[in-house]
């Protein structure tokens with residue numbers, strides 16, 4: 001099976017379809033190479049690196065049409081570190097979650113385990129469906145996921161009607177941010193990491209924060225709650241304002257993300273990116289709908305993500321084998337999220353991925369299935 005050779009003529013130009021780490025544009029790596037002696041290996045407390053942090057923060061603000069008063073905050077440790085940071089620095093007492101996959105569940109666990117916080121309310125939905133937030137007295141932080149990367153379910157970013165005044169909404173946009181449309185006025189913290197749609201490498205978290213969220217961070221800090229230094233959101237805010245991070249960041253990650261944002265902004269910004277991901281999504285889901293052996297995993301078309309698509313395969317057509325053959329042919333990371341445990345492929349549709357490569361991928365899958 002593994003010796004099926006896919007002809008070069010039908011292969012995608014770039015065979016990277018992973019949901020994270022995801023495709024990094026070769027042009028970005030070439031630009032990085034051009035600063036190999038001037039940026040790489042230099043101090044993150046000096047202007048050369050700070051200029052790149054500034055370029056990244058500006059690029060994000062422009063890309064997401066950041067409203068007045070919002071700020072771009074960043075620090076080390078990726079989104080996983082941001083969950084802990086928010087647990088210490090944004091939840092005053094009680095949170096409510098919409099949990100519909102593995103990533104949402106991790107933030108729920110961080111807050112549930114925190115001995116200084118009340119038991120959160122959690123609205124759960126099984127894999128492939130969405131859960132939603134509802135107004136609840138006493139909740140000071142609401143949290144949901146823009147795109148649940150483990151299942152391929154995407155929901156709109158919308159404030160909770162009837163929430164207590166001052167309650168914050170936190171949106172995990174790690175994989176949805178940059179592929180899906182958003183109006184930042186609808187949320188207080190839109191946080192992401194650079195190894196998904198931002199086409200960079202992992203290791204840092206980025207959060208676009210509203211004035212209310214920034215105020216909350218300072219308010220909680222003033223209560224003298226124990227906050228580990230590394231997870232101190234006020235420190236992250238203050239360092240970000242100085243175009244630096246609390247501890248040493250991966251310079252290449254910062255540079256590649258800034259480069260990618262400049263590229264996406266030059267292409268037309270978020271609306272361009274959303275259109276490009278939607279084009280890839282239409283091609284992939286359209287192919288699955290027409291296929292006799294594949295179908296979109298997400299039953300409700302309105303929930304089907306244009307950032308990360310999940311495709312189920314019919315009994316007798318083994319997705320794991322398809323992924324293995326694709327990998328042997330340099331088409332990589334189409335495997336599903338391991339814990340979901342379905343006969344499925346998962347394909348990233350981030351704007352970095354060329355829609356024509358998604359179409360080529362479907363031809364390659366057809367080619368492989370015919371020969372299995």
Ligand SMILES: *Cc1c(COP(=O)(O)O)cnc(C)c1O
Pocket residue numbers: 020077078079080081103104145147148149172173174175176193196202203204
């Ligand atoms: C990838 C991902 C994360 C985890 O990001 P890390 O930077 O690896 O911690 C969290 N949430 C979502 C929705 C993701 O897709």
